[in-house]
Each structure stands twice: as structure tokens, then as C-alpha cells.
Amino acid sequence: MNKLNMKNMVSLFILMGLSLTSTFATDYFSGKVKKMKWEDLDVVYLEDDRYPTYQLNIYFADGALSDEGIKGVTSASFDYMGLGTRRFSREDIAENLEFFGASHGATVAHEYSTYFVSGLVKDIIPTVKKICHLFQDATFPKRELNKEKKRILDSLDNFVSNHGALARRAFREEVLAGSPYSYPVEGKKRDIRRWNKDILKAKLNHFNNSVKKRVYITGPKAVLDVESVVTKECGWKGQGTFVRNVSYKKPKAHKRPQITLVPVPQANQAQVRFGSFLNYDELDQDELMSLSSHYLGGGFTSRLMRVLRVENGLTYGVSAYAGAQKQYGRAAISTSTKVESVGMLIEKVRETLKKAIAGEVEKAHFERAKGSLAGSYPFGFESSKMYLGQLLFLDHKGEDYQKIFEFPQKVRSFNVEQMAKMIDRIFSWEEMQITIVGPRSLKKTLDKYGDVTIKNYQKFL
Amino acid sequence: MKVRELDLRAALRTALVLLPLLGMVAGCAHGSKKKATSAVKEGELHLEVKKFTLDNGLRLLVFENPKLPIFTYYTFFDVGGRHEGEGTTGATHFLEHMMFKGAKKYGPRQFDTMIEGNGGSTNAYTNFDNTVYYESMPTESGDLDMVEKIIDMEADRMQHLALEPKAFEKERQVVLEERKMRYENSPRGQLYLKMMQEIFEGTPYGGSVIGSVEDLKSLNRDQVMNYFKNFYTPDNAIIIVAGNVDADKVHDMVKDKYGDIEPSTKEIQDYRKSRDEENLYKHRGRYGRHIKLNSVAKNPMFMIGWPSQAVGTRESYVKDILSSIIGQGESSYLNKKFVIGKRPLFTGVGAYNYTLKYNGVFWISGELLAKRNLNRAKNKLLRETKRMCNEAIDERSLQKTKNQYLLGYVSSIESNSGVAHFLGLRENIFGDYSYYKKEMDIYNSITVDEVRKSCQDLFSSDNYIMVSSWNRHPKPKKK
Numbered sequence: 001m002n003k004l005n006m007k008n009m010v011s012l013f014i015l016m017g018l019s020l021t022s023t024f025a026t027d028y029f030s031g032k033v034k035k036m037k038w039e040d041l042d043v044v045y046l047e048d049d050r051y052p053t054y055q056l057n058i059y060f061a062d063g064a065l066s067d068e069g070i071k072g073v074t075s076a077s078f079d080y081m082g083l084g085t086r087r088f089s090r091e092d093i094a095e096n097l098e099f100f101g102a103s104h105g106a107t108v109a110h111e112y113s114t115y116f117v118s119g120l121v122k123d124i125i126p127t128v129k130k131i132c133h134l135f136q137d138a139t140f141p142k143r144e145l146n147k148e149k150k151r152i153l154d155s156l157d158n159f160v161s162n163h164g165a166l167a168r169r170a171f172r173e174e175v176l177a178g179s180p181y182s183y184p185v186e187g188k189k190r191d192i193r194r195w196n197k198d199i200l201k202a203k204l205n206h207f208n209n210s211v212k213k214r215v216y217i218t219g220p221k222a223v224l225d226v227e228s229v230v231t232k233e234c235g236w237k238g239q240g241t242f243v244r245n246v247s248y249k250k251p252k253a254h255k256r257p258q259i260t261l262v263p264v265p266q267a268n269q270a271q272v273r274f275g276s277f278l279n280y281d282e283l284d285q286d287e288l289m290s291l292s293s294h295y296l297g298g299g300f301t302s303r304l305m306r307v308l309r310v311e312n313g314l315t316y317g318v319s320a321y322a323g324a325q326k327q328y329g330r331a332a333i334s335t336s337t338k339v340e341s342v343g344m345l346i347e348k349v350r351e352t353l354k355k356a357i358a359g360e361v362e363k364a365h366f367e368r369a370k371g372s373l374a375g376s377y378p379f380g381f382e383s384s385k386m387y388l389g390q391l392l393f394l395d396h397k398g399e400d401y402q403k404i405f406e407f408p409q410k411v412r413s414f415n416v417e418q419m420a421k422m423i424d425r426i427f428s429w430e431e432m433q434i435t436i437v438g439p440r441s442l443k444k445t446l447d448k449y450g451d452v453t454i455k456n457y458q459k460f461l
Numbered sequence: 462m463k464v465r466e467l468d469l470r471a472a473l474r475t476a477l478v479l480l481p482l483l484g485m486v487a488g489c490a491h492g493s494k495k496k497a498t499s500a501v502k503e504g505e506l507h508l509e510v511k512k513f514t515l516d517n518g519l520r521l522l523v524f525e526n527p528k529l530p531i532f533t534y535y536t537f538f539d540v541g542g543r544h545e546g547e548g549t550t551g552a553t554h555f556l557e558h559m560m561f562k563g564a565k566k567y568g569p570r571q572f573d574t575m576i577e578g579n580g581g582s583t584n585a586y587t588n589f590d591n592t593v594y595y596e597s598m599p600t601e602s603g604d605l606d607m608v609e610k611i612i613d614m615e616a617d618r619m620q621h622l623a624l625e626p627k628a629f630e631k632e633r634q635v636v637l638e639e640r641k642m643r644y645e646n647s648p649r650g651q652l653y654l655k656m657m658q659e660i661f662e663g664t665p666y667g668g669s670v671i672g673s674v675e676d677l678k679s680l681n682r683d684q685v686m687n688y689f690k691n692f693y694t695p696d697n698a699i700i701i702v703a704g705n706v707d708a709d710k711v712h713d714m715v716k717d718k719y720g721d722i723e724p725s726t727k728e729i730q731d732y733r734k735s736r737d738e739e740n741l742y743k744h745r746g747r748y749g750r751h752i753k754l755n756s757v758a759k760n761p762m763f764m765i766g767w768p769s770q771a772v773g774t775r776e777s778y779v780k781d782i783l784s785s786i787i788g789q790g791e792s793s794y795l796n797k798k799f800v801i802g803k804r805p806l807f808t809g810v811g812a813y814n815y816t817l818k819y820n821g822v823f824w825i826s827g828e829l830l831a832k833r834n835l836n837r838a839k840n841k842l843l844r845e846t847k848r849m850c851n852e853a854i855d856e857r858s859l860q861k862t863k864n865q866y867l868l869g870y871v872s873s874i875e876s877n878s879g880v881a882h883f884l885g886l887r888e889n890i891f892g893d894y895s896y897y898k899k900e901m902d903i904y905n906s907i908t909v910d911e912v913r914k915s916c917q918d919l920f921s922s923d924n925y926i927m928v929s930s931w932n933r934h935p936k937p938k939k940k
Contacts (some may be wrong), residue, residue, distance in 0.1 A: 051875060053875075073928075082791075091801070094790070094791040095794040095861075101861075101864040101866075101868035102868075120867070150830065153831075154808050154831045157759045157760055157829060161647070175753070264757065265757050266757050268646065269638065269641040299577045299582065300575050310570070312631070313638075314638075316636055317574070328711055338637075338641065368577065372579075372580055375602060376581070377582075382531065
């Protein structure tokens with residue numbers, strides 16, 4: 001078979017693959033997800049008896065937006081509960097939790113927060129008891145807190161040595177500028193210096209007593225024995241009612257790409273990020289957003305990977321993302337290239353977006369993107385922890401669980417025109433924010449592509 | 462398509478003790494009439510695997526798991542950075558990249574298009590000992606049997622790699638970019654590269670998997686093709702399939718597509734054996750040195766490495782436990798002493814026992830707090846390692862480590878990909894996928910006294926090499 005025929009065969013196979021049904025998922029999970037109440041606390045249980053492990057996620061309907069004045073306090077109050085309580089020292093707490101091999105920690109977003117605990121089912125009771133003890137009794141001892149603050153501040157001094165992480169942080173702040181979501185949830189140096197035990201304790205009390213919570217738990221049935229620990233020792237019985245809702249003015253749209261250059265010393269490669277902020281009224285059709293970003297930068301066969309890496313050898317990797325939280329969203333393209341080829345990389349990205357927006361999309365490429373996204377759907381169920389996370393996020397956004405099962409069909413139903421419109425909306429070149437971490441000498445190259453502002457990396461720390 | 466350096470040890474150390482406590486059954490069949498394979502039977506770990514060996518030496522392992530309509534396909538080749546030499550560093554990793562650039566039946570872009578276009582994913586990694594390729598796919602896509610398709614595509618590229626010159630040159634640029642990202646623009650990456658080169662100086666592990674810039678720029682197609690011809694042969698490969706598949710059918714299909722591939726000639730087998738000579742890998746490092754690298758790090762970062770042992774030796778398992786007790790987690794000894802203790806020195810500290818097929822390295826790494834003196838910190842740390850063994854290691858810390866490993870182990874087999882990787886590593890290193898049973902016996906039998914002795918033996922010697930990275934270290938002189 002010659003190459004041309006083979007290529008056609010590949011496209012044909014992909015088209016045939018689009019008929020994969022999602023019935024296995026509804027079959028597989030029918031009866032596995034149960035909603036229940038522990039006193040007045042809402043609980044979602046995903047039964048999974050394949051392994052002797054559990055995962056417990058506590059959802060809090062508030063996040064870093066509750067930090068007024070001094071930022072990063074929500075994140076710090078969760079992260080540093082283990083610094084000490086009236087009964088136990090920091091070392092005792094670490095020793096005790098790690099003895100069980102348990103993992104635990106918080107993820108704080110602007111709109112909401114989660115705290116997870118996972119480990120072996122046989123240890124769930126003592127582990128969760130200890131976590132409840134921290135929530136109720138953390139004292140954030142001054143001496144320990146000061147040590148921790150110095151550790152974080154000194155670590156931030158070395159942030160300049162991790163260009164990828166610095167680019168993530170700078171880009172996030174720049175692309176969300178003008179919205180309430182721009183400031184990093186973990187705060188900056190100036191905030192960290194002002195944290196003290198009283199404000200951390202007050203914040204933890206807010207989450208314990210006032211904020212609405214939900215429990216998400218997966219594992220064998222025995223994990224439900226933890227109910228009394230959660231309701232009695234954590235004291236969470238569904239009494240909290242506060243739910244964070246935000247109203248904000250749309251950030252001003254600009255008419256030329258805005259470029260932020262963050263100079264770093266001794267760099268022979270530049271980290272490059274492109275993206276835009278998505279307003280609360282642009283968040284419908286998130287399946288189409290997913291398809292659009294997947295077409296551009298999802299996997300080795302995405303358009304940008306083909307253009308930047310395969311055809312031009314410009315980069316090791318590129319990825320694209322577009323997604324919505326409850327009240328805002330963000331679209332992003334993330335890549336890197338050698339300093340000398342930054343201009344060419346920007347040109348190639350612009351060209352690729354322009355073609356996509358004009359609807360110049362090869363059918364085979366479009367079908368590949370749809371087949372890839374819809375066909376990968378079963379993998380979302382391989383891990384119960386991952387599936388549980390999806391349920392939590394849908395509840396946060398107030399959406400139906402059915403949305404998960406409808407995803408493949410929805411993706412397959414889109415046409416090129418719909419995708420082109422979406423790419424125009426989320427990756428419009430004129431409204432693009434481009435953040436580059438690299439040598440200062442790039443300024444001259446970048447002037448050709450938009451309004452360049454140079455910002456010291458310290459500004460983002 | 463990446464350099465991955467720390468797979469073997471991390472995966473192997475997770476096979477642990479206390480399994481009678483598990484009482485678990487993996488892969489219960491939901492929505493399927495087919496009965497799933499149990500991972501634990503009567504309290505003992507048991508992965509129900511079917512093993513086949515073709516006449517040409519190709520080994521095939523199949524683990525049936527019908528939970529979801531998906532599967533994972535791994536191919537291990539016994540080749541990596543240790544098979545390279547002066548002038549060819551980075552060649553096996555470069556070859557790994559080129560394996561995605563087209564073969565005879567499936568030309569350029571067809572391999573990944575077929576996989577990703579049908580909802581799958583594919584990637585690969587190279588380390589000093591192995592090159593590993595993997596695909597995760599839905600079992601069926603429309604009328605297509607994706608298992609059959611993957612077998613066909615993998616068999617094609619194992620025999621008929623194109624190494625097309627234009628793609629070769631483009632990929633050279635991609636690998637150079639990967640090198641910049643992982644090492645040249647990362648003080649941590651630089652530390653790691655230097656440590657490995659110094660501790661394994663004069664051995665096949667003393668190169669670098671990513672390759673030197675000079676070698677990457679001068680590698681040619683013939684050199685890379687030689688690696689392909691010498692090492693990508695059925696008698697040097699293992700295939701592992703895990704997921705919703707029928708083992709016997711998989712065997713038939715693999716036999717059909719791979720069965721006629723010629724094994725390597727005796728000459729090539731002898732050449733490969735010559736690279737396995739244990740003497741080649743004996744530590745020859747020049748110890749007691751402190752190598753200083755200039756970087757952008759405002760606060761010094763460091764690694765101190767000591768010679769360790771190859772994977773599979775009893776001592777290597779003891780050192781795994783030692784590294785966890787002293788340097789992994791908030792409650793580990795060094796963290797309590799130097800990070801959260803009364804007079805902290807570091808923003809973070811960790812210990813790691815990296816075991817390769819023929820040798821190993823034990824290291825402690827960390828990052829200094831601001832305004833701490835690097836030499837004083839080094840001396841303090843080294844003094845502490847000499848005196849800490851009895852205090853740090855006791856029954857509780859040993860038990861804690863075993864508990865942590867157990868959980869890590871369970872997590873590692875919760876996916877088809879995890880199971881396939883777990884089996885492939887053992888088959889590749891020990892020639893026995895079920896070697897985890899022996900490992901568990903070893904871990905079970907390790908005592909406090911043994912870990913203490915290992916600790917004392919390791920740290921009482923001055924056989925260490927320190928590498929640090931700091932913006933106040935002198936810049937290298939320009940050539």
C-alpha cells in the first residue's frame with residue numbers, strides 16, 4: 001500500500017471510530033454514585049471496592065476571594081494547620097499522619113477550596129480524626145509560623161531558577177489582569193510577611209463555621225464509617241451556608257496584543273505563553289471550548305504541535321487549554337523556544353490561529369481532534385479519584401452529572417464553523433496577552449508583535 | 462518522548478510488605494460478563510499474568526482487566542544511555558524520538574494520528590538502562606480492533622524504521638530544545654547531570670541520557686540506525702498488554718505480526734553482552750570533592766552523592782528504606798533536623814537511593830535558606846549523617862516507611878498503565894515479572910539493625926562527591 005492510500009486509510013479509521021458509544025459509562029457507574037446526608041451535610045459517595053484505599057474530598061464554597069487586605073490567608077490557613085495545636089507539636093502531627101502513609105492537603109481556587117485526605121481504608125478513622133483535630137484546634141504557633149514564612153520567602157528568592165514556573169505565575173497574573181482573579185491565591189512576599197496566627201485562625205474559623213461544605217468520598221462501603229468523625233469531631237453538620245458569588249466588571253478589551261517581557265538572567269531559551277481572559281458571559285459551550293483548544297494544542301497530533309515542533313523544530317512541546325470556572329475562564333497556549341526563534345514562533349502561532357479562525361481546517365485534522373477528545377472519554381473513569389473530582393466540579397458549577405456522559409456525543413456534533421468561531425472568541429489575536437520569560441534582549445524582537453511592557457520578575461513574587 | 466531518569470527505583474520500591482492487610486480484589490468486572498483478574502488472592506499479592514515467549518525470543522506478558530473498554534501496550538527495549546560512548550551520548554534517546562517519525566507501512570505522522578485520532582495517547586522515555594514505549598487506547602473504535610492495530614503498527618516500526626533525513630534534522634532541534642528546558646535553564650537539572658557524571662565517572666553511567674550538546678549536534682543517521690539495528694530486535698524486547706483483552710488472542714496476533722522478525726545475530730548478542738559486564742560499572746569516582754556550578758540560584762542548591770548498589774541486591778532495598786527514613790516526608794529525620802527544627806538550615810532537604818541495573822547512587826539534596834553559609838551547612842550535614850544512624854532509625858520509623866511504601870504500591874497498580882509498567886520493569890531487569898514476590902520477602906525481612914548498619918557504613922566513609930549551584934560561584938572560563 002503506498003503512503004497516500006495509507007494516509008486516507010488512517011483518516012477513514014478515525015471517522016469510523018467516532019461511533020464509540022458512551023453507554024458503558026452510564027452502565028458502569030449506574031448505582032455507584034449515591035447522594036446522602038450526614039445530618040444536614042451533603043455527601044456524594046462513589047462506591048469502589050477494587051482497592052483497600054479511599055479518598056475523601058471536602059468542598060468549601062469559598063476560596064481566595066475571601067482574602068481581603070492580606071492575601072494568601074485562605075491557602076495558608078489550610079496549608080499550615082499542621083504547625084501545631086494546643087495538644088500536639090508540628091513534629092507530632094507530621095509523624096502521626098505520615099505513619100499511616102496518608103496524603104492530605106488543600107487546593108485553593110479563587111471561588112472555592114477543597115481539602116483531600118487519602119490512604120488505606122483500615123486507617124481512615126484515625127487519619128480523619130487527626131485532620132478534624134487540625135481544623136478545630138490549629139493554633140498556628142508564632143515560632144513555627146515565622147520559620148515557615150522565612151522558608152517560603154527564601155524559596156521564592158530561588159524562583160528565578162525555574163523559568164517554567166515563573167512563566168506560569170506571571171502569565172496567570174497578566175492574562176487575568178483587571179479581574180478579581182488576577183492575584184495569586186497563595187499571596188506574594190508582601191502578604192506572607194504580614195500573616196500572623198490570629199488572621200490564620202480567624203480564616204479557618206470562617207471555613208469551619210460559616211462556609212457551605214460538601215463531602216465527596218470514594219472507596220469500599222467501610223469508608224462510610226467515617227460519618228461520625230466528620231460530623232462530631234470536625235463538627236461539620238451542614239450548618240455553614242455561605243457561598244462565594246462574585247460580580248465584576250469585564251476587564252477592558254485591547255486592540256493589539258499586549259506583551260509582557262519578564263527578563264531573567266542567563267537564559268538561552270524563552271518560555272512563551274499566549275492567552276485571554278474569558279468573562280462570565282462567555283462560558284457557555286465548554287465542550288466546544290475544549291475541542292477548540294484540543295485542536296490547537298492537545299497531544300502530539302494537534303495543529304500547533306505539528307507546525308511548531310514537527311514542521312519547524314521550534315519547540316520541544318506546546319499545549320493549549322481553555323476552560324471555565326464558575327464565573328470566569330481562561331484560554332492559554334503554552335510553549336518554549338530558543339531565544340533566536342521567538343519571533344518565528346510567534347509568527348507561526350499567529351498564522352495557525354488565523355487559518356483556524358478563517359475556517360481553513362483540513363477535515364482530517366478536525367476529525368482527529370474530535371476523535372481524540374471524544375475517544376479518550378473512558379480514561380476519565382479509570383481512576384475513581386479522578387471521577388470524584390469531576391463530580392465535585394460539576395456541583396460547584398451547578399451543573400448536572402449527566403453532562404459527563406453527554407460529553408462525547410456533544411464533541412462529535414460540532415462542525416468546523418462552530419470551532420472557528422470559538423477559536424476567534426477565545427484566541428482572538430488582537431486581544432491576546434503574551435507573556436515571555438527570557439532575556440531582556442528580546443524586547444526589540446517583540447516590539448513588532450504588540451505593545452511590550454517589561455516587568456521585573458520580582459513583581460510576580 | 463522524554464528523558465526519564467528515576468523510574469526503576471521508584472517503581473520497584475513500592476512492592477512491599479503488609480499485603481495480608483490488603484484483602485483487596487482488583488479489577489472487579491462491571492458491565493462485563495468476563496470475570497476480572499484478582500490482584501490479591503487469600504491475602505497474597507498475585508497478578509494473574511500470562512507469559513509467552515516467541516521462537517525469536519520476544520517476550521509477551523498479558524494482564525486481563527475487563528473493567529473498562531481500554532488497554533495499555535508497553536514495549537521495553539533493553540537499551541539506554543549506558544550503551545552509548547564518546548561521541549554518541551544521547552543517541553538512544555534521539556532514536557526514541559525518531560521512532561515516532563514513520564516506518565515502512567505506517568509512514569510519517571500515521572502512528573500518532575491513528576492513536577490520538579481514536580482517543581488514545583502515546584509516549585516514550587529513555588533512561589540509562591531502558592527505552593520504553595507506551596500507548597493507552599480504547600479497545601475498539603467503531604469496527605476497528607485497536608489491539609490488532611497497535612500490534613501491527615508497533616511491529617512495523619520495530620522492523621522498518623524510516624529515519625528520514627529531513628525529519629532527523631528537525632528532531633535534532635527538538636532534542637536540543639528539550640535539553641535546554643530540562644538542564645541548561647534549570648539549576649536542578651544541571652546539578653543532577655553533573656552529579657551523575659561525577660559519581661559514575663569512567664563507567665557507562667557516566668555520560669548523560671540527553672547527550673552532550675556537541676554529540677547531539679554531530680550525531681548522524683548511520684550512528685542512530687546502528688542502535689536501532691543492534692538493539693531493537695525481538696530477543697531484546699518485552700511487550701506488556703494490560704486491559705480489556707483476551708490473552709490468547711493477543712498472543713496469536715503478536716505471533717502473527719512479530720513472529721517472523723529475525724532475532725539478532727550472535728555477533729550482536731555478544732556485543733550486547735559485552736556491555737553488561739559488571740566490571741564496567743564499578744564505581745571509579747574521585748571522592749571528597751566539591752564541584753561548584755555557577756547558575757542563577759540566589760540561594761545555593763546542592764547534591765551530595767555516595768556510591769550505592771545495583772537494583773535487586775539486598776543492600777539496595779535496605780538503602781531504599783534508609784533514604785525514606787532520613788529524607789522523605791515532613792517527619793523524615795533530616796527534614797525535622799534541618800528544615801522544621803529549632804535552627805533551620807535549608808528550605809528543603811531530601812534523600813534518594815537511585816538504583817540502576819548495574820550500580821547505584823545515594824544522594825542527599827537540598828536548598829539553603831538565605832544567609833546560610835554553604836560550607837558550614839555542608840560540614841554540619843556531613844557531621845549529622847555520621848552521628849544520626851541510631852537516633853533516626855527505630856522500629857517506628859521502619860514501620861512508617863513500610864506503610865508508606867504499601868500505599869504507594871497500591872496506587873501504582875490502580876491503572877492498566879501502572880500494572881503494565883510494574884510488570885515490564887521486573888521482567889526487563891530480573892527476567893521475571895513476578896520478582897515482586899521476592900522483593901516483598903526481602904523488604905519484610907529488613908530489620909532496624911540492618912538499616913542502621915547500612916547507614917553507618919555509608920556515611921562513615923568520606924566517599925562522597927558534592928555538587929552545588931549558586932549565582933556566587935565563579936563563572937566558567939570562556940573557551
